[in-house]
Amino acid sequence: MTQRISIDPITRLEGHGKIEIFLDDNGNVANSYFQIPELRGFERFCVGRPIEEMPLITNRICGVCPEAHNMAASKAGDMAYHVDPPRTAKMLRELLYSAFYCTDHTTHFYALGGPDFVMGPDAPVAERNILGVIHKVGLEVGGKVIQMRKYGHNVVEMIGGRKVHPCASIPGGMTKGITEEQRKEIEEMGRWAIDFAQFSLKIFNDIVLGNKAYVDLVLGDVYTHHTYYMGMVDENNKVNFYDGKVRVVDPNGKEFVKYEPKDYAEHIAEHVEPWTYLKFPYLKKVGWKGFVDGIDSGVYMATPLSRLNASDGMATPLAQAEYERFYTTLGGKPVHQRLATHWARLVELLYAAERWVELVTDPEITSPNVHTKPTQTPTEGIGIVEAPRGTLTHHYWTDERGIVTKVNLIVGTTNNYAPIQMSTHKAAASLIKNGVVNEGLLNMVEMAFRSYDPCFGCATHSLPGQMPLEITLHDADGNPVKVMKQFC
Amino acid sequence: MKTLVVGLGNPILGDDGVGWKVAETVEKLLPPGAPIDVDYLSLGGISLMEHLIGYDHVYLIDAFASDEPVGSISVMKLSDLPNYSAFHTTSTHDTSLQNAIELGKLMKTPLPNEVTVIGVAIARAYDFSEDLSAPVAEAVPLAAKILLNMLARKMPA
Numbered sequence: 001m002t003q004r005i006s007i008d009p010i011t012r013l014e015g016h017g018k019i020e021i022f023l024d025d026n027g028n029v030a031n032s033y034f035q036i037p038e039l040r041g042f043e044r045f046c047v048g049r050p051i052e053e054m055p056l057i058t059n060r061i062c063g064v065c066p067e068a069h070n071m072a073a074s075k076a077g078d079m080a081y082h083v084d085p086p087r088t089a090k091m092l093r094e095l096l097y098s099a100f101y102c103t104d105h106t107t108h109f110y111a112l113g114g115p116d117f118v119m120g121p122d123a124p125v126a127e128r129n130i131l132g133v134i135h136k137v138g139l140e141v142g143g144k145v146i147q148m149r150k151y152g153h154n155v156v157e158m159i160g161g162r163k164v165h166p167c168a169s170i171p172g173g174m175t176k177g178i179t180e181e182q183r184k185e186i187e188e189m190g191r192w193a194i195d196f197a198q199f200s201l202k203i204f205n206d207i208v209l210g211n212k213a214y215v216d217l218v219l220g221d222v223y224t225h226h227t228y229y230m231g232m233v234d235e236n237n238k239v240n241f242y243d244g245k246v247r248v249v250d251p252n253g254k255e256f257v258k259y260e261p262k263d264y265a266e267h268i269a270e271h272v273e274p275w276t277y278l279k280f281p282y283l284k285k286v287g288w289k290g291f292v293d294g295i296d297s298g299v300y301m302a303t304p305l306s307r308l309n310a311s312d313g314m315a316t317p318l319a320q321a322e323y324e325r326f327y328t329t330l331g332g333k334p335v336h337q338r339l340a341t342h343w344a345r346l347v348e349l350l351y352a353a354e355r356w357v358e359l360v361t362d363p364e365i366t367s368p369n370v371h372t373k374p375t376q377t378p379t380e381g382i383g384i385v386e387a388p389r390g391t392l393t394h395h396y397w398t399d400e401r402g403i404v405t406k407v408n409l410i411v412g413t414t415n416n417y418a419p420i421q422m423s424t425h426k427a428a429a430s431l432i433k434n435g436v437v438n439e440g441l442l443n444m445v446e447m448a449f450r451s452y453d454p455c456f457g458c459a460t461h462s463l464p465g466q467m468p469l470e471i472t473l474h475d476a477d478g479n480p481v482k483v484m485k486q487f488c
Numbered sequence: 489m490k491t492l493v494v495g496l497g498n499p500i501l502g503d504d505g506v507g508w509k510v511a512e513t514v515e516k517l518l519p520p521g522a523p524i525d526v527d528y529l530s531l532g533g534i535s536l537m538e539h540l541i542g543y544d545h546v547y548l549i550d551a552f553a554s555d556e557p558v559g560s561i562s563v564m565k566l567s568d569l570p571n572y573s574a575f576h577t578t579s580t581h582d583t584s585l586q587n588a589i590e591l592g593k594l595m596k597t598p599l600p601n602e603v604t605v606i607g608v609a610i611a612r613a614y615d616f617s618e619d620l621s622a623p624v625a626e627a628v629p630l631a632a633k634i635l636l637n638m639l640a641r642k643m644p645a
Binding site for chain 2: 041042044045057060066107111129130131134139142143146149150153164165
């Protein structure tokens, strides 16, 4: 009798994901599908609007990383108008973006990824959340998390003109600069952020790396895949979130390609499956070979772990030291174990905080020269940044008036759709045996996709929002024989 | 007493933006100088909690996915809503508002003791649009009136 298990983790902010697992006669996994419903009509919504509006519109796509969409759209606007923003404008954008990264990575570690490790993957679900972390590690942690988020929001508001949904980026640069008084305040917050990032790495070191069971879990085969890795790098092949070239390394860590953002379409193609609306990007020059590992499969991953794998290091000293410790501890580059993404995210947190201070102490950061006036007729623009959860591409075409005629977006999580599908399938196949399905196993399947920090970009806020996570076992005739529920 | 009205949702995702429309209507109809702040947010969990700091009473207006007919209006206390994430790590990026408020209070953050939720039932929103469907649009004036009546009781005579 074939059984069917449905995991339906519909979430409040990030869209919907549903895992369907089919068991064979022996209760082992025959197949599984990670499905994502598509939100419709975004291109139609954008067509006919001035390209200057795109940074404001696209940051409404998603309630999780509006700043990333704002940055990619701003860069696409620069290119469409054939204008190069002044150095100070680029630094201000990157400074805002670094502060946003600190906020976002902090939230993920303490509210999402961390609880699985701090509380344990088998801990009662009532404790496996941020409140559980605080009760276990101490009240001090909660205060620091709130402080970090507050500082991040403050910087976004000071530079971007508005909290969460910044509005100061326009084609050619920024609408305003910062004062010396603001600069000092931002520097002080940045120095605090560096301490906080080091504090977070120490927690990871003590709680995860200090526990053999967790290290075994991270290094185990269940959460391991050998794929290509993508990330943006600067001229020294160091990780950069805001600007640079997109570098891809093969499963052995060797550079496969490094391309300018404008050339993305030469390197990325999209595969379609009949069971889901979302497409699966892959490396065009390798080809789509299915959901398989290896150097002959065009599947690539774009996450914090990917960025570290695809780079030659971090551009700031403390993060570089952590980068080296990361690879020394995990056995060299590239690291294929997906759960190591949580550690990679904290290395990036430290880099973002250091970069924040580096930028805000640049002598030109308070220069009033923050905008280059566009003078040419707009045509077509492509902007790529590294969103916290993957390489984010915005591509717009306009008419001669700058009115958008066509839009193409490849959002961070979309890059990772094939790897997430592979990871959830492998976790389910490895953990569900002989029909035994319990809450702990279910959570460990969820952990497979949680490490990617997936975001399906819809920002739908409909209450009650968090829907039950439901596992339904069906017999061969489709009749439900058992229903298990938890909430997510 | 500091009071905040929040229109919650995504204003470019069709009926999901109904909370913003109700908040706009309320803001227009509030008496001049009314000691009530109105905000428009596309946030949840910890991020939403951070906007509620310093207020005594908060009214959240949000789209509501339920079995009720589309356009139905429900008024609830936040404490009466199920706190799903009390059972789990919840959303892929954050936690529930209830958990976030508990987190804030643990940190001695001044947060409202009372959060009222005005929900407007919608079908699931999958299409980008700035427009509401007819039955949801029809609910906006009534939802605004219900909220204005509640707010009137908070204002000095």
